[in-house]
Amino acid sequence: xxxxxxxxxxxxxxxxxxxPDRPRLNFDLDVDxxxxxxxxxxxxxxxxxxxxxxxxAVLEADRVGWAASGRNTGFVLPGFGAGxxxxxxxxxxxxxxxxxxxxxxxxxxxxxxxxxxxxxxxDPTPGWLHVSKTDNxxxxxxxxxxxxxxxxxxxxxxxxxxxxxxxxxxxxxAVHYRSAFHIHPLNYALGLAALAERAxxxxxxxxxxxxxxxxxxxxxxxxxxxxxxAGHVVLAGNFHLGALMPRLAATLLPVSTYVMVTEPIAGxxxxxxxxxxxxxxxxxxxxxxxxxxxRLQWSGRMxxxxxxxxxxxxxxxxxxxxxxxxxxxxxxxxxxRGTLGRTIHRMPQVGEIERGVWLASGFGGHxxxxxxxxxxxVARGLVDNDQSWRLFAPYELVWAGGxxxxxLAQGIYxxxxxxxxxxxxxxxxxxxxxxxxxxxxxxxxxxxxPSAPPPDSPSSEPDHTxxx
Numbered sequence: 001x002x003x004x005x006x007x008x009x010x011x012x013x014x015x016x017x018x019x020p021d022r023p024r025l026n027f028d029l030d031v032d033x034x035x036x037x038x039x040x041x042x043x044x045x046x047x048x049x050x051x052x053x054x055x056x057a058v059l060e061a062d063r064v065g066w067a068a069s070g071r072n073t074g075f076v077l078p079g080f081g082a083g084x085x086x087x088x089x090x091x092x093x094x095x096x097x098x099x100x101x102x103x104x105x106x107x108x109x110x111x112x113x114x115x116x117x118x119x120x121x122x123d124p125t126p127g128w129l130h131v132s133k134t135d136n137x138x139x140x141x142x143x144x145x146x147x148x149x150x151x152x153x154x155x156x157x158x159x160x161x162x163x164x165x166x167x168x169x170x171x172x173x174a175v176h177y178r179s180a181f182h183i184h185p186l187n188y189a190l191g192l193a194a195l196a197e198r199a200x201x202x203x204x205x206x207x208x209x210x211x212x213x214x215x216x217x218x219x220x221x222x223x224x225x226x227x228x229x230a231g232h233v234v235l236a237g238n239f240h241l242g243a244l245m246p247r248l249a250a251t252l253l254p255v256s257t258y259v260m261v262t263e264p265i266a267g268x269x270x271x272x273x274x275x276x277x278x279x280x281x282x283x284x285x286x287x288x289x290x291x292x293x294x295r296l297q298w299s300g301r302m303x304x305x306x307x308x309x310x311x312x313x314x315x316x317x318x319x320x321x322x323x324x325x326x327x328x329x330x331x332x333x334x335x336x337r338g339t340l341g342r343t344i345h346r347m348p349q350v351g352e353i354e355r356g357v358w359l360a361s362g363f364g365g366h367x368x369x370x371x372x373x374x375x376x377x378v379a380r381g382l383v384d385n386d387q388s389w390r391l392f393a394p395y396e397l398v399w400a401g402g403x404x405x406x407x408l409a410q411g412i413y414x415x416x417x418x419x420x421x422x423x424x425x426x427x428x429x430x431x432x433x434x435x436x437x438x439x440x441x442x443x444x445x446x447x448x449x450p451s452a453p454p455p456d457s458p459s460s461e462p463d464h465t466x467x468x
Contacts, residue, residue, distance in 0.1 A: 014334070015121065017120045032232065038058050038205070040185075045376070045378045047375075052379065052383040052384070064189055068339060074277075074289070075289075076183060084100070101151060103373060111124065121187035123183060128182070133280055144175055156174070165272075209223060219356055231356060235359050251362070254340075257299050257337065259336055262295050262331060265294055268296060280323075300319060309337075348373075352389070
């Protein structure tokens with residue numbers, strides 16, 4: 001195991017494109033907009049605001065893309081962390097359609113930004129296959145129909161087609177999202193930062209925002225060595241903003257998942273024939289894709305607190321062997337964790353929370369498309385007075401429960417895994433029993449058929465040739 005430091009996204013770091021070191025802020029600065037956080041949402045907002053002619057400064061406590069933006073699975077998916085049925089139940093069908101369209105706009109933004117600017121090392125690969133481990137073809141067909149009602153580009157794949165590209169007897173039918181794709185997220189963040197700077201934004205790394213005075217027309221953002229005065233502030237961080245705005249951090253549940261990249265695997269192209277992204281759960285486990293041509297990236301093992309990386313790595317390797325035993329021994333090359341901020345309602349927090357203070361946060365679970373969407377919505381709302389961000393008004397800031405919320409989330413995750421395994425095992429048992437029953441019926445039908453006489457045996461019918 002060559003890289004097991006969970007604080008370093010090893011594979012992404014090993015394959016990152018060159019990027020400049022950006023300075024710390026060590027002077028006072030006046031701008032139109034101060035963006036706090038150089039993750040994907042903050043960089044998108046900064047770029048779009050700068051493109052509209054406003055002056056922008058971005059304050060980043062560490063470096064560009066160092067948190068969840070540069071260490072996630074790289075899946076760019078339509079939709080949100082909340083399921084579509086939950087969204088429709090809460091806001092109604094027409095409102096849900098508008099929200100879904102915004103999520104698709106976020107996906108399109110990422111795709112367009114990569115293509116139009118030929119971003120290096122991002123490597124977009126099309127498709128996302130969401131596989132079921134239970135034999136529920138009817139439920140999936142109904143889900144696809146509901147998704148199509150709201151504008152999703154989806155189709156069902158029967159288990160035969162699924163197992164052709166993912167030879168795993170645990171897999172049944174799947175939902176295929178044709179517009180989805182996967183990328184190298186850190187390289188995308190680095191490319192986005194360069195585009196924001198090209199548009200005129202200034203990015204300061206190693207510059208945490210430690211105080212915020214939001215009163216008055218000009219907001220004051222204090223850093224260790226300088227002050228930023230701005231007409232507007234965009235908080236585009238995660239739970240890391242706790243010291244700056246505790247009431248915001250309290251609405252986010254910190255959830256960590258672990259991501260592993262294997263050593264090169266001989267025969268991987270035959271063992272995993274689908275080149276898009278794959279998920280075989282609605283929870284944190286088993287989201288994977290091929291990277292580097294002959295390596296498997298696999299994520300899962302959600303934790304609401306830190307865990308020993310060696311133990312997590314062995315668990316992820318066991319998950320791969322359980323699903324694809326033909327791949328043989330799994331050697332771990334890189335292992336890291338990514339911690340995201342998840343809201344209770346699993347929807348983003350986007351909009352103006354007080355006069356001149358904007359929020360783009362809570363993207364956990366579907367961050368690559370919704371961070372692009374959120375950053376662009378904030379820029380349009382701030383500069384153009386576009387009110388589309390108000391579509392998220394039903395998803396207000398809700399306290400995440402503090403330490404107790406983390407304990408409950410972990411308990412739900414642990415409790416659901418054995419239940420799901422029983423359901424998956426029963427599905428495979430029923431399939432085997434059904435196959436055996438069909439074989440017996442086929443043999444019985446064959447036994448009842450009259451046997452044909454041997455080619456050279458005399459016929460049982462009378463011979464009339466002699467009389468003729």
